[in-house]
Amino acid sequence: MITEWSFPTKILFGEGAIDQLGEKLRASGVARPLVVVDKGIVQSGLCDRLGGVLKKAGIAHAIFDGVDPNPVEENIASGVEAYRGGGCDGIVAMGGGSPMDAGKLVRLKVTHDRPLEDYDDLRDGWRHVTANVPPMIAIPTTAGTGSEVGRSGVVILRSNKRKTVIFSPHLMPNWAVIDPELTVGLPPRTTAATGIDALTHGIEAYCARGYHPMADGVALECVKLAARHLGRAVADGKDIEARRNMMASAMMGAVAFQKGLGVCHALAHPLSSEAGLHHGLANALMLPHVLSFNLDSAKGRLADIAMAMGVPATSSDLAAQAAVAVERLCSACGLPSKLGQCGVSRELVPTLAAKAIDDGCHLSNPRPVTVDDLKALYLAAF
Numbered sequence: 001m002i003t004e005w006s007f008p009t010k011i012l013f014g015e016g017a018i019d020q021l022g023e024k025l026r027a028s029g030v031a032r033p034l035v036v037v038d039k040g041i042v043q044s045g046l047c048d049r050l051g052g053v054l055k056k057a058g059i060a061h062a063i064f065d066g067v068d069p070n071p072v073e074e075n076i077a078s079g080v081e082a083y084r085g086g087g088c089d090g091i092v093a094m095g096g097g098s099p100m101d102a103g104k105l106v107r108l109k110v111t112h113d114r115p116l117e118d119y120d121d122l123r124d125g126w127r128h129v130t131a132n133v134p135p136m137i138a139i140p141t142t143a144g145t146g147s148e149v150g151r152s153g154v155v156i157l158r159s160n161k162r163k164t165v166i167f168s169p170h171l172m173p174n175w176a177v178i179d180p181e182l183t184v185g186l187p188p189r190t191t192a193a194t195g196i197d198a199l200t201h202g203i204e205a206y207c208a209r210g211y212h213p214m215a216d217g218v219a220l221e222c223v224k225l226a227a228r229h230l231g232r233a234v235a236d237g238k239d240i241e242a243r244r245n246m247m248a249s250a251m252m253g254a255v256a257f258q259k260g261l262g263v264c265h266a267l268a269h270p271l272s273s274e275a276g277l278h279h280g281l282a283n284a285l286m287l288p289h290v291l292s293f294n295l296d297s298a299k300g301r302l303a304d305i306a307m308a309m310g311v312p313a314t315s316s317d318l319a320a321q322a323a324v325a326v327e328r329l330c331s332a333c334g335l336p337s338k339l340g341q342c343g344v345s346r347e348l349v350p351t352l353a354a355k356a357i358d359d360g361c362h363l364s365n366p367r368p369v370t371v372d373d374l375k376a377l378y379l380a381a382f
């Protein structure tokens with residue numbers, strides 16, 4: 001079997017990296033970027049920090065801060081208006097996954113006229129995406145989604161109310177500027193939820209079907225770094241070594257999941273679109289159950305995950321210990337473990353399962369799933 005592997009992202013990494021943004025913009029041919037952020041980034045002062053860097057570099061810019069926590073189609077249309085109204089020629093997206101995903105889709109829509117649903121990955125929409133998109137630099141402010149090195153944007157469409165993945169290699173940012181200092185002010189709960197998202201990317205990528213030893217190596221290191229540093233970053237937000245390693249873990253998780261994700265993400269997406277749960281929290285609630293479900297189909301892989309998470313190699317039932325280690329880490333980070341604690345009602349399960357089966361993420365899961373499996377997985381998490 002012949003497969004295609006690709007790891008071409010340019011990354012500027014380290015404390016203070018944001019100060020070199022001006023150089024990277026100029027080198028990318030951008031004179032007037034649209035800064036895409038959300039209200040949280042404005043309130044945290046990070047948008048001002050970015051504005052200061054651009055001012056010092058003598059780069060004029062426009063700001064668009066209308067990105068919802070789970071971006072919707074209307075956000076993208078407003079972003080396109082802001083881009084055109086501001087006379088912009090490139091994009092700087094700063095924030096968690098939402099502004100970075102929205103930034104990618106604004107980037108797409110300023111040069112691509114079809115409605116967003118035509119680019120849906122489930123319909124092979126990537127075929128309609130050309131290289132004709134403006135330059136983009138992504139600056140993550142959480143250590144979780146890894147969207148800064150990803151080629152897809154997720155948006156809830158008007159037509160299907162589903163978290164829709166829009167994928168194309170042309171959507172990958174020209175630069176990821178990763179500055180761990182930007183995450184120092186993140187509250188413990190967000191640090192925990194986003195960090196578990198990074199961990200989930202590593203675990204699901206490592207267990208995903210397909211032959212991709214490069215992604216596997218990156219995925220295992222992502223898991224190791226998250227297991228060692230997430231608790232520290234949650235306990236002390238100023239622990240810059242922990243913050244740095246979580247930033248690396250998040251970026252590596254997203255590099256690794258080019259191989260594929262799994263049923264945990266398929267279950268998590270409807271929990272955000274239907275019940276408003278934070279994506280990382282949704283993963284944290286589902287992951288231990290998914291690992292138990294996958295146990296017999298991915299024994300060797302789960303044993304490797306358990307060891308990467310610090311379980312001694314001599315432990316009995318090593319593969320089963322992966323789920324235990326994940327549960328322990330989530331609880332040490334102060335995250336709830338039951339859907340019921342997060343305001344999700346049991347009556348919603350059939351709707352959630354119907355959405356999850358339509359989500360492409362489960363197609364690479366080591367064990368195939370049915371709608372009934374998905375229902376049972378949700379119910380196990382109550």
Ligand SMILES: [Fe+2]
Binds near residue numbers: 145200265279
């Ligand atoms: Fe994720």
